[in-house]
Amino acid sequence: MKKHLLFGLVVLVSSIQITKAQDRKAPSYPLITHNTYLSVWSNSDKLAESTTTHWTGADQSLIGIINVDGTDYRFMGKDAEQYRTILPASDEKDYTVKYTFTKPEGDWTAVNYAAADWKEGSSPIGDARTDKTKWRTKDIWVRRAFSLAKTDDINKLFVKLTWDDDVEVSLNGKPIFDRVGVSKGFEMMALDKDRLKIGENVITMHVVNSGGGARADIGLVDKEKLTTKALEVADQKSVNINATQTIYTFKAGDIDLAVTFTSPLLLTDLNMLSRPVTYITYRVRSNDNKTHNVKVFFSASTDMAVDQPKQAVTATKYSTSALDILKAGTDEQAILKKQATVYVLTGVICM
Numbered sequence: 001m002k003k004h005l006l007f008g009l010v011v012l013v014s015s016i017q018i019t020k021a022q023d024r025k026a027p028s029y030p031l032i033t034h035n036t037y038l039s040v041w042s043n044s045d046k047l048a049e050s051t052t053t054h055w056t057g058a059d060q061s062l063i064g065i066i067n068v069d070g071t072d073y074r075f076m077g078k079d080a081e082q083y084r085t086i087l088p089a090s091d092e093k094d095y096t097v098k099y100t101f102t103k104p105e106g107d108w109t110a111v112n113y114a115a116a117d118w119k120e121g122s123s124p125i126g127d128a129r130t131d132k133t134k135w136r137t138k139d140i141w142v143r144r145a146f147s148l149a150k151t152d153d154i155n156k157l158f159v160k161l162t163w164d165d166d167v168e169v170s171l172n173g174k175p176i177f178d179r180v181g182v183s184k185g186f187e188m189m190a191l192d193k194d195r196l197k198i199g200e201n202v203i204t205m206h207v208v209n210s211g212g213g214a215r216a217d218i219g220l221v222d223k224e225k226l227t228t229k230a231l232e233v234a235d236q237k238s239v240n241i242n243a244t245q246t247i248y249t250f251k252a253g254d255i256d257l258a259v260t261f262t263s264p265l266l267l268t269d270l271n272m273l274s275r276p277v278t279y280i281t282y283r284v285r286s287n288d289n290k291t292h293n294v295k296v297f298f299s300a301s302t303d304m305a306v307d308q309p310k311q312a313v314t315a316t317k318y319s320t321s322a323l324d325i326l327k328a329g330t331d332e333q334a335i336l337k338k339q340a341t342v343y344v345l346t347g348v349i350c351m
Helices: 002-023
Strands: 029-033 039-042 062-068 071-076 083-087 096-100 119-122 139-148 156-164 166-171 174-179 187-191 199-208 215-223 235-241 245-252 255-262 277-286 294-300 313-319 324-330 341-345 348-350
Touching (some): 029 245, 029 255, 071 255, 139 215, 156 174, 174 187, 199 215
Antiparallel strands (some): 029 039, 062 071, 083 215, 096 139, 139 199, 156 187, 156 215, 166 174, 166 199, 235 245, 245 255, 277 348, 313 324, 324 341
16 A cells, blocks of 8 residues: 555646646747737747747747846847848739749749749739639649849849648749748748749749638848847746736846836726736846946837738827827728727827
């Protein structure tokens, strides 16, 4: 009997240790959690290691910087990568392609492929109301020709593409990318710039629509070199999640900083539950028992107010003697269609 009891205690202690180990890290950390449309998360264990995103993976950047005695420390978010357009996708500019819904014969990805019986159309390509080339079959094959005068000025080349559902991509007759499953908006795929040629080039896509929506869009971009001095990064000491809060603590030079994201979604208080407000609060304390000059900077991208980055946004500032308010929303907010407006107050974000 004692042996069985001892074994049971060992199993219980082991289970508790495993549970604690799993609780230390989360797949993603909730920051602003109002509803499915306004929902911002951090996808890294340290708040300053990645760009904050919507739960779908789309960038919705929050930036937090604390200035301590003239030195800036970034404690939240990360600037999105900066890209220079080489070949625009349709979120920047419509373009012309050759396409077919019938499986082509021969090497249809080659630069010199005739494609004489293919149709010609304009992007965007898909089954949405605003798409210019309507695609409602299972397969589409797309050829996009373009010309380059030089390639030596390219820093890091990326293919920029979005698709639904499966995709195969080739450049100048050579496969460069394939994936089964729909993309999360536009995705960036690194590519050796030596694959490009001076003069005529062709990039091709075969996209399979296995169900649901249909989408095919592609371009090329150059990841620009960092031209500004990188900020110091605050040393994150901890992160804790409870039912309504995510709490971070940092060391930034001679200052200890605590940042708390509070979404008071309490089922026992329907008035508060229906109020789409997240509170972001800061608490600072000297860690060397001296006096310091401290400022906190908070930035929220207007991507939070749109469904697609290409949508036009209008921002307005309102000021009172006690409060500054920034309002951002899409220019087009039609009745019974998608709409969003984001307000940023001192320490508060609401929709």
